[in-house]
Amino acid sequence: MKTLFITLLLCLSFLSLVFAQKLKTENVILITLDGTRWQEIFTGAEQRLINKKFVSDSAGLTKKFWNESPEKRRKLLMPFFWSTIKQQGQLYGNRTLGNKVNVTNNQWFSYPGYNEILTGSADNERIHSNDKFDNPNKNVLEFINQQKGFSGKIAAFSSWDVFPYIINSKRNGILVNSGIVEAKGDINANEKLLNELMYEVPNPLGDVRLDGFTFHYGFEYLKKKNPRVLYLSFDETDDFAHDGKYDLYLESAHYIDGFINKLWTWLQSNEKYKGKTTLIITTDHGRGNKSDEDWRHHGGKMPECDQIWMALLGPDTQALGEVKSEEQLYQNQIAKTLAALLGLDYTNEHKPGDIIKSAMK
Numbered sequence: 001m002k003t004l005f006i007t008l009l010l011c012l013s014f015l016s017l018v019f020a021q022k023l024k025t026e027n028v029i030l031i032t033l034d035g036t037r038w039q040e041i042f043t044g045a046e047q048r049l050i051n052k053k054f055v056s057d058s059a060g061l062t063k064k065f066w067n068e069s070p071e072k073r074r075k076l077l078m079p080f081f082w083s084t085i086k087q088q089g090q091l092y093g094n095r096t097l098g099n100k101v102n103v104t105n106n107q108w109f110s111y112p113g114y115n116e117i118l119t120g121s122a123d124n125e126r127i128h129s130n131d132k133f134d135n136p137n138k139n140v141l142e143f144i145n146q147q148k149g150f151s152g153k154i155a156a157f158s159s160w161d162v163f164p165y166i167i168n169s170k171r172n173g174i175l176v177n178s179g180i181v182e183a184k185g186d187i188n189a190n191e192k193l194l195n196e197l198m199y200e201v202p203n204p205l206g207d208v209r210l211d212g213f214t215f216h217y218g219f220e221y222l223k224k225k226n227p228r229v230l231y232l233s234f235d236e237t238d239d240f241a242h243d244g245k246y247d248l249y250l251e252s253a254h255y256i257d258g259f260i261n262k263l264w265t266w267l268q269s270n271e272k273y274k275g276k277t278t279l280i281i282t283t284d285h286g287r288g289n290k291s292d293e294d295w296r297h298h299g300g301k302m303p304e305c306d307q308i309w310m311a312l313l314g315p316d317t318q319a320l321g322e323v324k325s326e327e328q329l330y331q332n333q334i335a336k337t338l339a340a341l342l343g344l345d346y347t348n349e350h351k352p353g354d355i356i357k358s359a360m361k
């Protein structure tokens with residue numbers, strides 16, 4: 001009996017050791033770039049779009065983002081993606097290689113996309129507008145917020161002011177700093193400066209906060225409050241695309257790549273996050289690609305707008321780089337994968353998509 005007990009104990013400790021080795025992630029940062037196409041992520045700037053019609057300085061933009069080689073071109077646009085993430089993480093969605101990521105909702109615009117990312121399920125019945133209405137669906141952030149050790153350790157910073165409704169912070173009390181909103185309470189010098197600057201620079205996006213503010217407000221919060229799940233939601237890429245400003249669309253994607261680089265570098269220098277933090281980066285929807293004008297638009301009636309991409313980087317994520325195998329992933333897998341990285345089994349009444357198995361060793 002005693003031997004059996006010791007054997008059992010050894011087995012259990014072995015199992016817990018395996019589990020501990022298997023999942024090092026204690027924190028997750030989810031990042032979205034609204035309506036950023038897989039075409040630019042995987043092949044960089046498009047020559048046909050760098051013309052006078054869509055950019056103010058064709059020569060300047062060509063110099064900055066153009067190269068004959070798609071590999072060099074994408075690295076000019078997204079240097080962090082195509083150095084650190086390519087070397088240490090995973091990039092899904094290069095359809096020219098047969099690797100596909102799609103949304104499963106049939107709307108192909110923002111609220112339905114974010115609902116799918118955050119709840120793990122499409123809801124075409126109830127989620128079919130971008131209006132400010134409280135999301136009836138429970139999401140993975142509030143699920144995690146209810147788990148032991150996570151309460152009050154979740155926060156979201158977004159440029160678009162619909163996020164308090166998409167996340168339904170009224171219901172779940174999750175901190176959602178969204179749109180033209182200042183940092184409040186016990187603020188530091190950086191936050192004080194951001195609060196002033198936000199009203200002192202021209203903002204062509206109106207109610208949408210410029211992504212630089214969203215990033216720095218979120219970054220200051222991360223450094224100060226150490227959340228275990230942080231969601232950073234950027235928006236400029238979508239707005240500038242709708243405006244037909246291809247130069248600003250590219251510049252925004254480039255800045256955001258720089259924000260992620262800054263974030264990752266800091267995470268690796270901090271004991272609470274180093275080697276324990278996974279980044280999940282994706283988008284809410286694709287954009288058109290047929291005519292020269294189509295890249296500006298998206299929606300359920302426009303072909304290919306369900307095509308998206310995703311990237312992962314973290315201690316449990318194998319260094320597969322650009323995933324070249326023929327494979328189909330879906331947007332509805334993100335929520336369950338995010339929770340699983342934290343050792344949690346997320347489910348809801350709509351049954352979320354399966355875990356992305358290749359996202360964990």
Ligand SMILES: [Zn+2]
Pocket residue numbers: 035109110238239242298
């Ligand atoms: Zn849009």
